[in-house]
Amino acid sequence: MRRRRGELKGAEGKRRGGVTSEAGAEGGMEWIMTHEEHHAAKTLGIGKAIAVLTSGGDAQGMNAAVRAVVRVGIFTGARVFFVHEGYQGLVDGGDYIREATWESVSMMLQLGGTVIGSARCKDFREREGRLRAAHNLVKRGITNLCVIGGDGSLTGADTFRSEWSDLLSDLQKAGKITAEEATKSNYLNIVGLVGSIDNDFCGTDMTIGTDSALHRIMEIVDAITTTAQSHQRTFVLEVMGRHCGYLALVTSLSCGADWVFIPECPPDDDWEDHLCRRLSETRTRGSRLNIIIVAEGAIDKNGKPITSESIKDLVVKRLGYDTRVTVLGHVQRGGTPSAFDRILGSRMGVEAVMALLEATPDTPACVVSLSGNQAVRLPLMECVQVTKDVTRAMDERKFDEAMKLRGRSFMNNWEVYKLLAHIRPPVSKSGSHTVAVMNVGAPAAGMNAAVRSTVRIGLIQGNRVLVVHDGFEGLAKGQIEEAGWSYVGGWTGQGGSKLGTKRTLPKKSFEQISANITKFNIQGLVIIGGFEAYTGGLELMEGRKQYDELCIPFVVIPATVSNNVPGSDFSVGADTALNTICMTCDRIKQSAAGTKRRVFIIETMGGYCGYLATMAGLAAGADAAYIFEEPFTIRDLQVNVEHLVQKMKTTVKRGLVLRNEKCNDNYTTDFIFNLYSEEGKGIFDSRKNVLGHMQQGGSPTPFDRNFATKMGAKAMNWMSGKIKESYRNGRIFANSPDSGCVLGMRKRALVFQPVTELKEQTDFEHRIPKEQWWLKLRPILKILAKYEIDLDTSEHAHLEHISRKRSGEAPA
Numbered sequence: 115m116r117r118r119r120g121e122l123k124g125a126e127g128k129r130r131g132g133v134t135s136e137a138g139a140e141g142g143m144e145w146i147m148t149h150e151e152h153h154a155a156k157t158l159g160i161g162k163a164i165a166v167l168t169s170g171g172d173a174q175g176m177n178a179a180v181r182a183v184v185r186v187g188i189f190t191g192a193r194v195f196f197v198h199e200g201y202q203g204l205v206d207g208g209d210y211i212r213e214a215t216w217e218s219v220s221m222m223l224q225l226g227g228t229v230i231g232s233a234r235c236k237d238f239r240e241r242e243g244r245l246r247a248a249h250n251l252v253k254r255g256i257t258n259l260c261v262i263g264g265d266g267s268l269t270g271a272d273t274f275r276s277e278w279s280d281l282l283s284d285l286q287k288a289g290k291i292t293a294e295e296a297t298k299s300n301y302l303n304i305v306g307l308v309g310s311i312d313n314d315f316c317g318t319d320m321t322i323g324t325d326s327a328l329h330r331i332m333e334i335v336d337a338i339t340t341t342a343q344s345h346q347r348t349f350v351l352e353v354m355g356r357h358c359g360y361l362a363l364v365t366s367l368s369c370g371a372d373w374v375f376i377p378e379c380p381p382d383d384d385w386e387d388h389l390c391r392r393l394s395e396t397r398t399r400g401s402r403l404n405i406i407i408v409a410e411g412a413i414d415k416n417g418k419p420i421t422s423e424s425i426k427d428l429v430v431k432r433l434g435y436d437t438r439v440t441v442l443g444h445v446q447r448g449g450t451p452s453a454f455d456r457i458l459g460s461r462m463g464v465e466a467v468m469a470l471l472e473a474t475p476d477t478p479a480c481v482v483s484l485s486g487n488q489a490v491r492l493p494l495m496e497c498v499q500v501t502k503d504v505t506r507a508m509d510e511r512k513f514d515e516a517m518k519l520r521g522r523s524f525m526n527n528w529e530v531y532k533l534l535a536h537i538r539p540p541v542s543k544s545g546s547h548t549v550a551v552m553n554v555g556a557p558a559a560g561m562n563a564a565v566r567s568t569v570r571i572g573l574i575q576g577n578r579v580l581v582v583h584d585g586f587e588g589l590a591k592g593q594i595e596e597a598g599w600s601y602v603g604g605w606t607g608q609g610g611s612k613l614g615t616k617r618t619l620p621k622k623s624f625e626q627i628s629a630n631i632t633k634f635n636i637q638g639l640v641i642i643g644g645f646e647a648y649t650g651g652l653e654l655m656e657g658r659k660q661y662d663e664l665c666i667p668f669v670v671i672p673a674t675v676s677n678n679v680p681g682s683d684f685s686v687g688a689d690t691a692l693n694t695i696c697m698t699c700d701r702i703k704q705s706a707a708g709t710k711r712r713v714f715i716i717e718t719m720g721g722y723c724g725y726l727a728t729m730a731g732l733a734a735g736a737d738a739a740y741i742f743e744e745p746f747t748i749r750d751l752q753v754n755v756e757h758l759v760q761k762m763k764t765t766v767k768r769g770l771v772l773r774n775e776k777c778n779d780n781y782t783t784d785f786i787f788n789l790y791s792e793e794g795k796g797i798f799d800s801r802k803n804v805l806g807h808m809q810q811g812g813s814p815t816p817f818d819r820n821f822a823t824k825m826g827a828k829a830m831n832w833m834s835g836k837i838k839e840s841y842r843n844g845r846i847f848a849n850s851p852d853s854g855c856v857l858g859m860r861k862r863a864l865v866f867q868p869v870t871e872l873k874e875q876t877d878f879e880h881r882i883p884k885e886q887w888w889l890k891l892r893p894i895l896k897i898l899a900k901y902e903i904d905l906d907t908s909e910h911a912h913l914e915h916i917s918r919k920r921s922g923e924a925p926a
């Protein structure tokens with residue numbers, strides 16, 4: 115339903131926190147804009163036609179991208195066409211190229227694979243095939259092509275574009291198209307989205323499908339771990355990745371594997387001895403199992419393949435361990451897409467439409483990719499070239515160069531893996547420091563992974579590591595013990611908080627805390643938790659004025675499902691909660707699709723922070739998501755009800771509405787449910803669901819395991835440096851603002867920010883940061899739900915160059 119301008123500005127102009135112009139300039143979208151800009155966005159696609167195809171190997175999340183391209187294309191006034199069966203459909207034409215409607219992409223968000231089909235196509239590699247493809251596009255007036263696939267598919271699209279004018283002149287000479295048709299279609303715009311589970315495309319942090327493939331792998335690894343423990347077995351798991359070891363590397367970090375083999379970094383010549391020594395050491399420390407991860411393209415220094423069977427034979431022969439091989443195969447491509455892949459696909463699809471409609475004949479073919487949490491456009495052939503350079507470097511045995519070309523995120527993963535898997539902790543702790551680790555606030559999946567990596571990196575550095583039970587309360591009561599290497603064994607995949615966690619703040623117990631810091635000789639504190647961890651850190655800074663014992667370095671690692679800690683775009687645990695909500699919404703939508711004419715109102719956690727409601731709304735295809743950061747009135751609720759009434763007249767006879775638990779004191783979940791029930795009488799039924807604490811439980815997702823592991827390692831490295839820096843006259847004395855920090859993910863980097871500096875950026879009353887990056891994604895949610903809203907096209911990602919992307923740090 116169309117909103118009146120006054121209502122829109124009135125409701126959203128009052129929005130507090132919100133997206134400022136600086137946030138808008140980060141390549142996102144802004145809410146309020148002039149009528150002229152709105153008109154331009156709504157008419158950008160009029161008279162234009164876009165075709166979307168999926169090519170090469172399928173990947174989960176492709177459907178989300180197709181859905182976004184179709185709906186945003188229609189939103190801008192363009193006609194959008196499906197090309198079924200990839201390039202083969204483009205060549206064959208006919209019924210393979212069909213116009214898409216709004217409803218034709220309904221219920222496909224949660225489906226794996228690609229609904230419009232994909233095929234390897236030999237015909238398109240020949241000029242004759244491309245000539246037929248050009249003829250099919252010209253006859254339908256299509257001059258914009260969105261290709262979702264790997265580097266081969268995207269290279270094919272670029273070749274097609276470079277030949278376009280020659281193909282048209284040949285078609286005209288042959289009398290297959292008229293001069294008028296040739297003039298109308300005088301140039302072809304190409305935009306690529308990378309869909310590949312291997313994450314092997316340079317220039318983007320994550321390709322569509324990678325996160326979902328990691329979900330499939332981790333489900334299997336977790337299942338295998340339980341049986342391996344029962345029988346004291348060694349398991350060799352082979353994962354996909356012919357030329358790229360990303361899946362194998364992140365899997366090994368996420369499950370705490372003993373060894374990983376990847377093509378980019380072959381092991382040293384004596385790897386057989388090293389591997390066997392490593393496995394027997396793990397068993398000596400009390401572990402009942404060994405896990406070895408192998409990428410299918412793993413090789414040794416001479417380029418000879420290292421197969422899972424050869425590793426099994428080596429372990430059996432040398433160590434006599436009961437060893438089994440599991441080759442995961444195509445299960446990694448299957449299943450429902452993760453929340454991350456749905457959001458990634460949706461965001462990339464929106465950006466792709468904008469890139470196509472804004473393109474000129476001089477714009478190079480571009481690929482839309484992810485950089486940190488921002489959408490960027492990169493020249494397609496630059497990315498393809500760097501991707502080929504990696505393969506060339508590996509073929510020429512220049513493995514160091516191949517690792518560098520993969521980017522800093524890949525290198526960081528490798529460094530953390532090497533530290534945790536290959537370096538033995540020193541036996542003596544002479545001259546070591548004592549660091550304590552604790553959990554504060556509500557439990558969040560991934561906390562245990564962060565504790566494990568903090569403890570083990572601390573031990574590797576030669577430190578004495580203590581664990582504190584039950585947060586600040588435990589620190590006051592002296593519930594503290596020393597942790598050895600095996601203490602945290604197998605913690606990576608476990609949900610909740612093994613140490614125990616409480617919301618208690620330290621201020622009331624400064625005296626007892628100071629006494630225990632002295633008693634246990636604690637010289638540094640790693641605090642893993644949510645908003646309470648951050649406010650507890652601020653209280654410790656204040657307490658330094660009274661108690662010298664509190665003058666020790668501390669670092670806060672954000673871990674909360676609410677994702678509301680200032681200083682970080684992401685918190686450990688939020689991704690797991692998001693996937694739990696998504697899975698539940700999928701099931702609820704399925705039940706609604708069966709009964710028809712039903713609307714579900716679902717309440718999510720998050721306190722006052724609307725991150726979970728917004729992102730789950732985007733990932734589950736919600737019709738509305740009510741949050742505190744964007745105030746709404748009874749008129750807005752009325753608009754939503756009318757919108758659902760209209761929706762029930764279409765073939766899509768179900769609705770999904772999300773409500774953040776503290777979005778409004780008066781418009782409660784019960785109130786909204788009652789309103790929808792009354793207003794929808796005779797048109798639709800309403801049901802409500804409060805998801806509650808299930809959002810805090812469950813096994814952590816691969817993202818949360820990997821993120822927590824890297825955060826723990828980074829925090830402990832910082833801590834060791836800070837303790838040395840603060841050593842004066844035989845004791846630790848840290849009193850500067852930078853000795854108490856939050857370690858957070860900001861855009862592309864992990865950064866340490868003093869807690870005192872973050873005070874300015876915090877709304878303490880509502881326990882949220884004043885600026886939140888994800889608010890700029892809300893217009894996408896509304897457009898995809900068919901609302902007539904403002905879409906600002908003036909602040910989109912501009913074309914960048916890949917050389918600049920090499921130095922960034924990715925979230926996973």
